[in-house]
Amino acid sequence: MNTLQNLRDELKxxxxxxxxxxxxxxxxxNQYAPHEKSMKMMPLATHIAEVFAWPAMILNTAELxxxxxxxxxxxxxxxxxxxxxxDEDYNAGKAALETAQESALDSNWKMRSGDQVLAxxxxxxxxxxxxxxxxxxxxxxxxxxRMNDIPVPASYGPSxxxxxx
Numbered sequence: 238m239n240t241l242q243n244l245r246d247e248l249k250x251x252x253x254x255x256x257x258x259x260x261x262x263x264x265x266x267n268q269y270a271p272h273e274k275s276m277k278m279m280p281l282a283t284h285i286a287e288v289f290a291w292p293a294m295i296l297n298t299a300e301l302x303x304x305x306x307x308x309x310x311x312x313x314x315x316x317x318x319x320x321x322x323x324d325e326d327y328n329a330g331k332a333a334l335e336t337a338q339e340s341a342l343d344s345n346w347k348m349r350s351g352d353q354v355l356a357x358x359x360x361x362x363x364x365x366x367x368x369x370x371x372x373x374x375x376x377x378x379x380x381x382x383r384m385n386d387i388p389v390p391a392s393y394g395p396s397x398x399x400x401x402x
Contacts, residue, residue, distance in 0.1 A: 240342055244364055245334045248292065251371050252327045255285060257390035258375055259323055261382065262316045271384055278381050283313045283322065285374045290326035291367035293333035295346050295360050304351035334364075 259282065267279035276284070287310070294301065301307050313319050342361035347354055358366060379389045379396075388398035 239339070240361060241334055241337055241339055244292070244361075244368075245331065247368055248289070248327070248330055248334065251368060251375075252289060252323070252331075254390070254392050255289075255323060255371065255375055256320075258282075258378055258382075259286070259316070259320055261388055261390060262319055263382075263385065263387050264316055266385060266387075267314065269381060269385060271381060276377075278378070279313060279319070280310065281374060281378055281381070282319055283311050285371060285378065286319060286323040286326050287311055288326075288367050288371050288374070289323065290329040291370075292330040292364050295363045295367065296333045296337050296341055298346070299344070300347040300349055302349050302351065303355075304349070 262282055263278075267277065269278045270276060311322060313322060342359060342364070344360050346358055346360045346363040348356045348363075356363075356366070375392070379392075381387075382389045389396045391399040
């Protein structure tokens, strides 16, 4: 089995689906959150876009250490910036998967905060987790859209707003 090809195909599918969600992103709702503990809409959408570049980070590093400042969230303000970020980060993730060797997926990769290991996977497992994060957070964004009467695009079948049959 060609694991890298499967990851590339899945990344592309999630990108195409996410593009539809970002196309519906509402200007003027950046600060919307359904609850005080929820992320605001623009940071949530930005995070979804950023995760598309994670395969590159995972394949090119041994770990991500939040305590060292290895990750700083991107701050975006407009739908156009969000669309550009999605395209750039997808292309970075795609390029990393296109140049990687299957054997690179076997190495370990950690997410930590200083001495505390938050998670540890094979690089394959870390990339799978990143894809799961895209799906999870995009579903959250769909709830935000529904709560604001913004059409929710189809993901894995028709949505109530896009009849596929």
